Amino acid sequence: MKRRDAIRAGGSIVASATLAGCLDTLGFQTQSAWRDPPLPSNRPDAVYYPAIVEEMGMYGMKEVPAEGVTFALMFSYPHRFWTVTGSNKQRVVVNSDDSLHLMASLWDTESQTVLPVDISLEVLNDGESVTQRSLWPMLSQTMGFHYGDNFSLPDEGQYTARLSVGPVQARRTGSFESRFENSMETEIDFEFDTTNTYNLDLRRLGTKSGERGAVEPTMEEMPAGRTPMESALPGEIIGAASSGDATFVISYIETASRFGDQSYLAVSPRTPYNRIMLPLMSLSATVVRDGSTVFDDILTETLDPVFGDHYGGTVGQLQSGDTVTVTVDAPPQMSRHDGYETAFFDMPPIEVTV
Amino acid sequence: MSDSQRWLSKRDFMRVAVAIGGTSALSACLERTETPDLPRGTDDPSSLPPRQHAWNQFLERDDHGNVKQPRHHVLLYVDYTGDTPTESERETVEAAFTSLERAYQRGFQGLLFTVGYSPYYFERAFDSGPGGVDLPTPEALAPFEDPTPDDPDAVVHLASDYAQVVLAAEEALKGNRGTVNEVEVTGFGEVFEVRDRRTGFIGDGLPAENQDVQGIPDDEPVPEDAPLFMGFKSGFEKNQAPEERVTIQDGPFADGTTQHISRIRLHLDQWYDQDSRSQRVGKMFCPAHAEQDAVEGPGDNLGNDSQLGSCPAHTEEDARTSGMVGHAQKVARAEDGERPVILRRDFDTTDGDAAGVHFVSLQQSIADFAATRQAMNGTDVAENSAVGTRTNNGILQYLTVKRRGNYLIPPRQYRSLPAPNPA
Numbered sequence: 001m002k003r004r005d006a007i008r009a010g011g012s013i014v015a016s017a018t019l020a021g022c023l024d025t026l027g028f029q030t031q032s033a034w035r036d037p038p039l040p041s042n043r044p045d046a047v048y049y050p051a052i053v054e055e056m057g058m059y060g061m062k063e064v065p066a067e068g069v070t071f072a073l074m075f076s077y078p079h080r081f082w083t084v085t086g087s088n089k090q091r092v093v094v095n096s097d098d099s100l101h102l103m104a105s106l107w108d109t110e111s112q113t114v115l116p117v118d119i120s121l122e123v124l125n126d127g128e129s130v131t132q133r134s135l136w137p138m139l140s141q142t143m144g145f146h147y148g149d150n151f152s153l154p155d156e157g158q159y160t161a162r163l164s165v166g167p168v169q170a171r172r173t174g175s176f177e178s179r180f181e182n183s184m185e186t187e188i189d190f191e192f193d194t195t196n197t198y199n200l201d202l203r204r205l206g207t208k209s210g211e212r213g214a215v216e217p218t219m220e221e222m223p224a225g226r227t228p229m230e231s232a233l234p235g236e237i238i239g240a241a242s243s244g245d246a247t248f249v250i251s252y253i254e255t256a257s258r259f260g261d262q263s264y265l266a267v268s269p270r271t272p273y274n275r276i277m278l279p280l281m282s283l284s285a286t287v288v289r290d291g292s293t294v295f296d297d298i299l300t301e302t303l304d305p306v307f308g309d310h311y312g313g314t315v316g317q318l319q320s321g322d323t324v325t326v327t328v329d330a331p332p333q334m335s336r337h338d339g340y341e342t343a344f345f346d347m348p349p350i351e352v353t354v
Numbered sequence: 355m356s357d358s359q360r361w362l363s364k365r366d367f368m369r370v371a372v373a374i375g376g377t378s379a380l381s382a383c384l385e386r387t388e389t390p391d392l393p394r395g396t397d398d399p400s401s402l403p404p405r406q407h408a409w410n411q412f413l414e415r416d417d418h419g420n421v422k423q424p425r426h427h428v429l430l431y432v433d434y435t436g437d438t439p440t441e442s443e444r445e446t447v448e449a450a451f452t453s454l455e456r457a458y459q460r461g462f463q464g465l466l467f468t469v470g471y472s473p474y475y476f477e478r479a480f481d482s483g484p485g486g487v488d489l490p491t492p493e494a495l496a497p498f499e500d501p502t503p504d505d506p507d508a509v510v511h512l513a514s515d516y517a518q519v520v521l522a523a524e525e526a527l528k529g530n531r532g533t534v535n536e537v538e539v540t541g542f543g544e545v546f547e548v549r550d551r552r553t554g555f556i557g558d559g560l561p562a563e564n565q566d567v568q569g570i571p572d573d574e575p576v577p578e579d580a581p582l583f584m585g586f587k588s589g590f591e592k593n594q595a596p597e598e599r600v601t602i603q604d605g606p607f608a609d610g611t612t613q614h615i616s617r618i619r620l621h622l623d624q625w626y627d628q629d630s631r632s633q634r635v636g637k638m639f640c641p642a643h644a645e646q647d648a649v650e651g652p653g654d655n656l657g658n659d660s661q662l663g664s665c666p667a668h669t670e671e672d673a674r675t676s677g678m679v680g681h682a683q684k685v686a687r688a689e690d691g692e693r694p695v696i697l698r699r700d701f702d703t704t705d706g707d708a709a710g711v712h713f714v715s716l717q718q719s720i721a722d723f724a725a726t727r728q729a730m731n732g733t734d735v736a737e738n739s740a741v742g743t744r745t746n747n748g749i750l751q752y753l754t755v756k757r758r759g760n761y762l763i764p765p766r767q768y769r770s771l772p773a774p775n776p777a
Contacts, residue, residue: 166498
């Protein structure tokens with residue numbers, strides 16, 4: 001069903017109050033539908049199909065040629081989400097004056113690698129600042145990895161979004177080594193028109209809702225922050241295991257110049273189903289050989305043109321029979337939309353034998 | 355008096371008056387409130403401390419011994435109109451300052467002020483930096499910020515518990531008033547031209563009464579008892595450098611200090627609408643404070659110390675395992691022994707109808723400020739943990755530094771258009 005049809009059914013399109021009324025016609029209760037939609041009662045501690053999924057709209061994409069990156073600004077209607085600090089999550093419901101949900105993403109134009117770097121967004125109207133904030137890093141089923149928040153805009157009309165980032169803080173390797181070191185900024189003009197926002201597709205997942213699984217990311221023009229398929233990862237895959245419903249693919253590279261010509265352990269955690277990257281974690285690893293610990297250190301979040309965002313360390317040469325244990329010291333500190341908020345919290349260590 | 359003034363509370367009105375400034379605001383201020391019977395200042399300048407920044411002995415302390423900053427502040431940004439200062443120009447400026455000292459007793463119930471000079475002043479007027487002091491031009495102090503450098507020649511910082519006093523002092527310096535507090539005063543004349551004024555406030559109740567601005571949610575979340583917009587106390591006695599520590603010890607500007615002023619915008623929609631109280635406590639102080647629910651209200655229960663204990667030493671570990679680090683926890687890593695190296699004299703503002711901070715900080719050298727800010731950036735921590743550049747990295751997510759400026763506050767005897775090597 002098109003949201004606009006629902007809106008037509010509900011009457012004229014003016015304010016959020018009207019929209020809430022429209023959601024009513026879809027079978028939701030007015031208040032909770034807008035602020036805090038119902039959650040499936042049987043949510044697993046894993047990725048699950050939410051009750052409803054929505055289409056995103058694109059306000060614009062802009063390349064910064066000097067840096068070889070592209071910014072994008074997308075929109076949807078205001079959304080509930082959960083912020084994460086440590087293993088605690090805080091449910092953020094939609095405020096009565098929230099106008100829309102704005103999302104931004106930044107990627108290397110050539111490789112389409114999404115960059116994990118906090119994005120600030122200032123909204124201007126006629127050159128005057130309307131609002132400014134640092135967006136939350138977020139995970140949603142329809143968008144993948146992105147940055148976003150709910151915004152309140154004073155009126156419909158023309159706005160400019162000024163998007164800015166600092167350097168990527170993750171270690172960078174290979175052709176990325178000397179990239180993404182500068183602050184970058186771009187502006188994307190957009191027209192906030194509630195009709196566009198509320199015309200976005202809405203899909204109810206019915207009986208699937210609450211079941212393990214995830215819908216595919218819907219944005220076609222831009223990358224969703226997927227990690228490479230296991231078969232595309234370089235080196236020897238010494239294991240792939242699940243923890244907290246995330247898949248950890250562990251690869252071993254005997255020697256590569258971009259990792260300092262030393263033996264390198266690369267851990268690539270990703271969401272199940274869609275292989276979305278999971279930055280902002282603390283991972284560490286041990287290697288035990290014949291009962292003795294031969295490696296025990298943190299793994300460093302690293303952005304590599306082939307692995308993408310992953311966690312790695314130089315471990316020394318591994319031998320057959322070595323036990324590699326990867327420990328999650330802190331789960332991904334990303335805000336979560338429906339379907340991801342119960343996964344990736346209780347994450348026991350992963351043990352693989354070479 | 356207009357209707358719009360009538361419904362403003364007294365505190366709100368005073369803040370608005372300081373923000374608007376000028377003679378009309380001052381007269382509205384005087385009309386609205388009874389002029390407090392304030393003691394005059396002194397005719398004997400030698401009775402005043404040689405250090406302009408010696409304020410603490412003239413300020414009130416709370417029950418825990420924490421210095422309470424004056425409630426109302428004005429920063430007056432001025433440019434020197436001449437080429438190289440003459441004795442006559444120095445006398446004009448000095449006469450203006452001395453007349454204020456005659457008019458108001460030094461203190462929170464009278465007037466406190468400093469004047470600082472920028473590196474641009476020394477370069478423009480003398481082609482040389484100040485002797486014995488490293489006074490760099492302002493620059494970005496975090497990889498993710500892009501502040502505009504402030505380049506006025508000088509900044510006068512006026513402070514008092516009384517809005518009328520800072521307004522009257524400002525008007526006096528600008529030459530718009532011949533008497534204040536029934537004492538004859540003189541202004542800067544043509545020597546200085548006013549370029550900008552920035553205003554603000556600090557103290558219980560003022561932020562709550564002035565929260566109807568951009569950057570703060572509409573539901574007025576700032577607690578009534580909070581001294582600052584973010585809801586917590588700061589400037590605990592043990593988390594401030596002593597005045598002695600921030601004083602230049604030798605050279606031509608001994609007994610002076612350096613001043614850094616940042617213009618910071620606050621974005622507290624997320625802070626109040628999306629973070630929990632526990633997240634706010636953890637991000638402001640330390641994850642342990644959040645776990646132990648150690649902060650009551652704005653933090654009066656902490657006494658004279660933010661009670662960080664082993665938090666600073668555990669910064670990296672907290673980042674690794676809690677996925678979050680506290681602002682105070684990170685900043686304390688820049689301490690020299692047991693005390694910080696900067697003395698905060700910051701205050702909140704609604705300049706531009708947006709919530710912000712004028713972060714005024716005094717330190718022996720600007721490098722002390724840069725080191726403190728570097729500790730606050732937590733870049734080292736973020737690189738090796740789940741903590742983001744801004745996300746869960748203290749309070750970095752909630753502020754943007756728009757402008758930065760560096761100044762030298764000379765000792766009082768050289769406060770008027772100093773040469774690089776006075777004396």
